[in-house]
Amino acid sequence: AQSVTQLGSHVSVSEGALVLLRCNYSSSVPPYLFWYVQYPNQGLQLLLKYTSAATLVKGINGFEAEFKKSETSFHLTKPSAHMSDAAEYFCAVSGRRGGNKLTFGTGTQLKVEL
Amino acid sequence: DGGITQSPKYLFRKEGQNVTLSCEQNLNHDAMYWYRQDPGQGLRLIYYSQIVNDFQKGDIAEGYSVSREKKESFPLTVTSAQKNPTAFYLCASSIGSLGTNEQFFGPGTRLTVL
Numbered sequence: 001a002q003s004v005t006q007l008g009s010h011v012s013v014s015e016g017a018l019v020l021l022r023c024n025y026s027s028s029v030p031p032y033l034f035w036y037v038q039y040p041n042q043g044l045q046l047l048l049k050y051t052s053a054a055t056l057v058k059g060i061n062g063f064e065a066e067f068k069k070s071e072t073s074f075h076l077t078k079p080s081a082h083m084s085d086a087a088e089y090f091c092a093v094s095g096r097r098g099g100n101k102l103t104f105g106t107g108t109q110l111k112v113e114l
Numbered sequence: 115d116g117g118i119t120q121s122p123k124y125l126f127r128k129e130g131q132n133v134t135l136s137c138e139q140n141l142n143h144d145a146m147y148w149y150r151q152d153p154g155q156g157l158r159l160i161y162y163s164q165i166v167n168d169f170q171k172g173d174i175a176e177g178y179s180v181s182r183e184k185k186e187s188f189p190l191t192v193t194s195a196q197k198n199p200t201a202f203y204l205c206a207s208s209i210g211s212l213g214t215n216e217q218f219f220g221p222g223t224r225l226t227v228l
Contacts, residue, residue, distance in 0.1 A: 009154065032213045043118075043204055043219035044157075051214040090156060094213040100145070101172070102217060104156040 002027040004091045006105035014113050019078040021108045023065075023091030026072065033074040034092040034102065035065055044090065050074060061085070086112045116141045118220035120205050125225045127199075135190045135223045137205035143218070145211050146188035150174060151202040151222075160203075163188055164211045192225065199227045 007022040025031055032051050036044040048059025055067040065076045076089060088109050092102040118139045127133045139146065145164050149157040159172030163182040177196025182188055188207075192199045204222045208215040 034216070036219075041202075041222070041224070043221045044206075045219070046216050049214070049216060092157075100208060100211055100213045100215045100217070101147075101159055101162060102157075104149075104158075106154060106156040 002031060002093050002095055002103055004033075004093050004103060004105040006089075006091050006108050008108055009106065010109045010111065012111040012113060013081045015083055016080050019063075019076070019081045019085065019110065021076040021089050021091075021110065023074045023076065023105060024072050025074060025091075025093050027093060027095065029095065030069070031093045031095060032100075033065075033067065034094070035059065035063070035074075035076050036090045036092060038088045038090065038107075040087075047076070047089075081110075081112045083112050083114075086110055118205060118207055118218060120203075120220040120223050123221065123223060125223055127225070127227050129227055130194045132194060133192050133199075133225065135192065135203055135205075135225070137188045137190065137220060139186055139188075139205075139207045139218075139220075141207055141209070141218065142185070143207035143209050144185070145208045145215070146182065147206040147208075147217060148172075148178075148180065148188070148190045149204045149206065151204060157204065160190065199225060201225060 034049045035047040050067045091105040094100045147162045148160040161180040163169035179191045205220040206217040208217045
């Protein structure tokens with residue numbers, strides 16, 4: 001079975017500082033990985049996805065993530081945080097078999113302070 | 115505009131009553147999904163459908179039922195057998211069922227059982 005672990009349920013950064021949200025996966029085969037963002041009382045929006053092409057994936061709103069097989073990680077980063085980045089972020093994994101059912105992490109709430 | 119609509123946004127029901135949540139998409143997507151979101155637990159898959167007139171149980175299907183009679187519609191019924199139905203429910207769709215296919219999410223329905 002595949003799973004993802006998001007370290008840190010809450011992360012706080014200053015505006016302009018680096019954002020780093022951690023995601024580690026567990027999968028018996030190379031997975032497909034996704035990062036989604038959720039604003040309060042809304043649905044999820046895709047930030048970026050890894051589908052075994054380039055290991056460094058660029059997404060929307062200045063976010064990017066790097067797939068590191070040796071570390072089984074897919075951490076999300078943004079060089080400079082903006083107040084509008086405050087939201088909840090979810091890492092998710094799908095497999096190469098059985099369709100694209102997503103298994104989500106428990107989420108990381110990002111707070112951006114002045 | 116293409117997208118996924120869920121109605122209503124907020125729903126209140128008395129304990130012991132069945133309730134049906136609506137999900138409609140005009141993206142011409144084949145696959146549709148229902149997730150339940152609880153604080154601190156991420157999203158968990160209830161049911162999914164890869165094609166019209168077919169659907170499969172997800173990880174937490176007990177106490178729920180679905181139908182897929184039309185490509186654009188995937189209603190979810192929360193039955194009285196669901197022991198803890200109060201949650202935020204999210205519907206999603208994807209163009210196909212490959213692991214690389216992005217899932218698009220609706221705005222969600224918040225169900226409160228009194």
